[in-house]
Amino acid sequence: MKFISSILLIALLSLVAGLYLRFWALVPAAFVVSLLIPQPPGRSFLSGFLGVFLLWGCMALYMDAANNYILGTRMSQMIFKVPSSLLMVGLTALIGGLVSGMSALTASFIHQPAKSKE
Amino acid sequence: MRIWPFITSALVTGSLVAALSTSIDSKPAFGPLLDPQEGFWQNADPANMSYSLDLHFLELSAPTKVYVDQRLVPHIFAENEKDAYFAQGYIHARFRLWQMDIQTDLADGRLTEIVGRYSGNHDLLELRDRYYRRLGMGYAAEQALKGMEADSATKAEVDAYTEGVNAYISSLTVATMPLEYKLLNYAPEPWTNLKCALLLKMMSYDLAGEENDFQNTNARNLFSAADFQLLYPSMPDSLDPIVPQGTQMFTKQDTPGVRVKIPTGMDTDYFMTKSGMLTRCLAMVPLGTGANWTAFAYDVPHTGAAQRGPWEKDPQSVDPDPDNGSNNWAVSGAKTKSGVPILCNDPHLGLNLPSLWFEVQIHTPTVNVYGASLPGAPGVIIGFNDSAAFGVTNSMRDVRDYFEITFKDQTKKEYLFNGQWLPTAFRVEDIKVKGEPDFMDTVAYTVFGPVMYEPSYPDPLKSGKYYACKWSAHEVSNELLCFNKLDHAANYDQYLDAIKSLQTPGQNVVFASASGDIAIWAQGAFPAKWYRQGDFVMEGKDSAYDWQGTIPQNENPHLWNPVRGYVSSANQFPIDPKTYPYYLSGNFLTYRAMEINRRLDKMENITPQDMMGLQTDNYDLFAEMARPLFIKYIDTTSMEPGETHLYDLVRDWDLYNSPGEKAPAVFHAWWDSLFVGVYGDELRQTALPITKPSDQTLVEALLKDSSYKFVDDIRTPAQESLRQIATQAWKKIYPVMLQLENNNSLTWSDYKDTHIDHLLKIPAFSDQHLQTGGGAYSINATKADHGPSWRMVVELTTPVHAFGIYPGGQDGNPGSPYFDNTVQDWAKGRYDTLWLMTPDQVNDARIQWKINFTKP
Numbered sequence A: 001m002k003f004i005s006s007i008l009l010i011a012l013l014s015l016v017a018g019l020y021l022r023f024w025a026l027v028p029a030a031f032v033v034s035l036l037i038p039q040p041p042g043r044s045f046l047s048g049f050l051g052v053f054l055l056w057g058c059m060a061l062y063m064d065a066a067n068n069y070i071l072g073t074r075m076s077q078m079i080f081k082v083p084s085s086l087l088m089v090g091l092t093a094l095i096g097g098l099v100s101g102m103s104a105l106t107a108s109f110i111h112q113p114a115k116s117k118e
Numbered sequence B: 001m002r003i004w005p006f007i008t009s010a011l012v013t014g015s016l017v018a019a020l021s022t023s024i025d026s027k028p029a030f031g032p033l034l035d036p037q038e039g040f041w042q043n044a045d046p047a048n049m050s051y052s053l054d055l056h057f058l059e060l061s062a063p064t065k066v067y068v069d070q071r072l073v074p075h076i077f078a079e080n081e082k083d084a085y086f087a088q089g090y091i092h093a094r095f096r097l098w099q100m101d102i103q104t105d106l107a108d109g110r111l112t113e114i115v116g117r118y119s120g121n122h123d124l125l126e127l128r129d130r131y132y133r134r135l136g137m138g139y140a141a142e143q144a145l146k147g148m149e150a151d152s153a154t155k156a157e158v159d160a161y162t163e164g165v166n167a168y169i170s171s172l173t174v175a176t177m178p179l180e181y182k183l184l185n186y187a188p189e190p191w192t193n194l195k196c197a198l199l200l201k202m203m204s205y206d207l208a209g210e211e212n213d214f215q216n217t218n219a220r221n222l223f224s225a226a227d228f229q230l231l232y233p234s235m236p237d238s239l240d241p242i243v244p245q246g247t248q249m250f251t252k253q254d255t256p257g258v259r260v261k262i263p264t265g266m267d268t269d270y271f272m273t274k275s276g277m278l279t280r281c282l283a284m285v286p287l288g289t290g291a292n293w294t295a296f297a298y299d300v301p302h303t304g305a306a307q308r309g310p311w312e313k314d315p316q317s318v319d320p321d322p323d324n325g326s327n328n329w330a331v332s333g334a335k336t337k338s339g340v341p342i343l344c345n346d347p348h349l350g351l352n353l354p355s356l357w358f359e360v361q362i363h364t365p366t367v368n369v370y371g372a373s374l375p376g377a378p379g380v381i382i383g384f385n386d387s388a389a390f391g392v393t394n395s396m397r398d399v400r401d402y403f404e405i406t407f408k409d410q411t412k413k414e415y416l417f418n419g420q421w422l423p424t425a426f427r428v429e430d431i432k433v434k435g436e437p438d439f440m441d442t443v444a445y446t447v448f449g450p451v452m453y454e455p456s457y458p459d460p461l462k463s464g465k466y467y468a469c470k471w472s473a474h475e476v477s478n479e480l481l482c483f484n485k486l487d488h489a490a491n492y493d494q495y496l497d498a499i500k501s502l503q504t505p506g507q508n509v510v511f512a513s514a515s516g517d518i519a520i521w522a523q524g525a526f527p528a529k530w531y532r533q534g535d536f537v538m539e540g541k542d543s544a545y546d547w548q549g550t551i552p553q554n555e556n557p558h559l560w561n562p563v564r565g566y567v568s569s570a571n572q573f574p575i576d577p578k579t580y581p582y583y584l585s586g587n588f589l590t591y592r593a594m595e596i597n598r599r600l601d602k603m604e605n606i607t608p609q610d611m612m613g614l615q616t617d618n619y620d621l622f623a624e625m626a627r628p629l630f631i632k633y634i635d636t637t638s639m640e641p642g643e644t645h646l647y648d649l650v651r652d653w654d655l656y657n658s659p660g661e662k663a664p665a666v667f668h669a670w671w672d673s674l675f676v677g678v679y680g681d682e683l684r685q686t687a688l689p690i691t692k693p694s695d696q697t698l699v700e701a702l703l704k705d706s707s708y709k710f711v712d713d714i715r716t717p718a719q720e721s722l723r724q725i726a727t728q729a730w731k732k733i734y735p736v737m738l739q740l741e742n743n744n745s746l747t748w749s750d751y752k753d754t755h756i757d758h759l760l761k762i763p764a765f766s767d768q769h770l771q772t773g774g775g776a777y778s779i780n781a782t783k784a785d786h787g788p789s790w791r792m793v794v795e796l797t798t799p800v801h802a803f804g805i806y807p808g809g810q811d812g813n814p815g816s817p818y819f820d821n822t823v824q825d826w827a828k829g830r831y832d833t834l835w836l837m838t839p840d841q842v843n844d845a846r847i848q849w850k851i852n853f854t855k856p
Helices: A002-020 A023-036 A041-066 A070-080 A085-108 B003-021 B030-034 B081-107 B111-115 B124-135 B137-150 B152-171 B179-184 B193-207 B213-222 B225-231 B479-488 B492-499 B591-602 B608-615 B621-633 B641-651 B663-683 B695-704 B722-742 B748-752 B823-827
Strands: B053-056 B064-069 B074-077 B326-331 B342-350 B358-363 B368-373 B382-385 B388-394 B400-404 B414-417 B420-423 B425-431 B439-445 B451-453 B467-471 B507-513 B518-523 B558-560 B566-569 B754-758 B767-770 B786-788 B791-795 B801-805 B832-834 B847-854
Touching: A002 A023, A002 A041, A002 A085, A023 A041, A023 A085, A023 B003, A023 B030, A041 A070, A041 A085, A070 A085, A085 B003, A085 B030, B003 B030, B030 B179, B064 B081, B074 B081, B081 B111, B081 B124, B081 B152, B081 B179, B081 B193, B081 B358, B081 B847, B111 B124, B124 B137, B124 B425, B124 B439, B124 B451, B137 B152, B137 B193, B137 B479, B152 B193, B152 B479, B193 B479, B213 B225, B213 B400, B225 B663, B326 B388, B326 B507, B326 B518, B326 B591, B342 B382, B342 B388, B342 B507, B342 B608, B368 B801, B382 B479, B382 B791, B439 B451, B479 B492, B492 B507, B492 B518, B507 B566, B518 B566, B566 B591, B591 B608, B591 B621, B608 B791, B608 B801, B621 B641, B621 B663, B621 B695, B621 B722, B641 B663, B641 B722, B663 B695, B663 B722, B663 B748, B767 B823
Parallel strands: B053 B847, B074 B358
Antiparallel strands: B064 B074, B064 B847, B326 B342, B326 B566, B342 B786, B342 B791, B358 B368, B368 B382, B382 B388, B388 B507, B400 B467, B414 B420, B425 B439, B451 B467, B507 B518, B518 B558, B754 B767, B791 B801, B801 B832
């Protein structure tokens, strides 16, 4: 439950922060959520990663489709020398996920190490 | 808290963010670029996007409505012109801001500020920024601004336009910034009237840069007078000037407005070749009684494409394309089916994305004009209104000369002029190079103009001398007023009044009115020159070699309602040089003009469709002239089967440069090879740049005389015949051609490979390998990256029937469906219907969107 709500909250907060802040808005968003909802480091990273991977990936997918893949294809051709807008969607999601995941991971280390061994 | 994992993880996160926010090696910062909320995805315009807007600006005096049709052409309806130009500025910026910005920054010598010093192994500081600065582009723009702001009409026009551009710029956010700013990590600065002037100077640079002074000087020093005359003959055999031969333009005048005097004592230096003196003057035709014309003769230093030799343009240089030509013509009602004139124009320029042109209609109670505008300048440049149409081709005249300056000492504070030491003015050019300290370039200004070349910035011949550049584009002028008045012009008198403001670049301005007039003027402020003045670099220690005046406007060659029923131009001589009192120097082309005139002579009952057919015609008149040499001189006795097959292709070719034909590729490759075979040995005697003889010179020389002196290869003891050289040229190219045929890439369109590149040369944003015919000598002058940048056909019926297309799209955003949507249609020779919308058509189905400008 914590995992799912972390993912959703990180996505939501990243979206809102992104309205006011630049690209690094992901960092405080994931950090705060990870701080408020303590999880083990691995899970924290994964919720940060997935939250923004999904958010950025879905946004990019939507914009790409609405654009008939024109710009995604051109950008992919420019960067990867392959005309596939899906590659750009993937790269977008991956980069966003990585930054957010790392930020969530960082925050998770603020918590005491999990004492209870279930 | 787990302190070490925390610190490690925080450091990794921080570094990741830092790395993603940094631009390395001019590559964009990937974090912001990929962020869907601010990066490139924001420029991915939805296919069903609405372009409608409600905008509120204090600058407006009345509500202005812009109706945007399904081709994304804005039809601006305003209560007054000031509001209309404000809206035009806003809309240009909305669709083309980055392009406007980069073009003016380039002109201003600020490219390295944006992209850094090196691009590959090109040093942009030396090749671009210092070049434009030392040429005085910024100075020229400041001069133009004076002219523009001195006139109340153009001042109001450009002020309103600039306000409109800035209204758009201030509405931009990080997310809505044009894509290229995101890729290059910078942001637009406010627009200014000076930037409009810079854009116009960039056009002057491109169109009024016809000179080969250093290259000619090199040739003069390398060859004897007789050889020079053979290589660069005074006048071609075939000549089809704008003012037809035999027309007496000066019948009412006995003397020219400027009496040009050849400086005394120049024979020994200026005309001295390696051996012997060049002819000072050639036979002239006396004009009227009592005339005392200065003698003159003519030079056609045309260059084309061939293998790189000292006569070839350095691919790194920014020299304008020597074929910056164009076609325009107007036929009178007597020759058209509808009985009203038809006007056609297609300016041949470098083809880029975003396109140089932007279609627009401007409608107010005082003006109603439609046509191609230049993003970065108000008004319409080539277009029509409900009463008249106008268009331009380049004059090709030489209006840029170099004078050697003698400084008193190394400080360059004083220079010798007419026996006195005059103080130098200095202009310090502060070039802000991205990632490096500023580069300060101090340019000395003399009576002639900026000292462009000096030891620290050597001239093309690397002489280490000081040369000032005198260029008509440095003069105060107001070209904007010309186009403003043309936009308003309804009749011949208004057209004539309009073009008087056009000084530089000189243009052949064609005109037709619904009332039945057709006209063309070879218009510009051209220096009145003596024979060969400015063909070579000149002595500048006194005024002897200086320009002696400007040809009076009414002495510019022109035609008005000629009996033959049409006027035309395609960059040829404006008038038979033997009947003109001033030296016509420049880079004139003949064959396209001859073909246009030959066709127009025969055409009757002309429709706009006929004219579209003519504009896109691929017939090659040059090949018609030159193929007999191919057939006569190539030795066919011992040919392989594949070789014979290629030879037969050319022999049986219909002389059309059609995209799917193989013969044009084979023929043109042979010609280029022959050219090198004939001239390469002589021209390679120098490693420094040298003027390329023209194709016309070679074909005319060989047709007249197969033992033309340069046919012999001077590197061999034997005396080669034309048959040997022509056959050698063939043996060199046919294996290459066979190889291409085996790879299925011998068709003319593959061989020519027309492409339209994004201004940043990003292949992914460019349209490559277009299927097009034509070529340098076809009316459809489509070359590899150069060609008809805007085709327009206007029939002056009521309402006007007009057709046009440019390769590109209205939206400069590579993420827009309108970025390059017209390229394929353009390549196929199709046209769109140009719609001069009337106020009662606001509910027309073609209107897709509305942009409302109102006061807040």
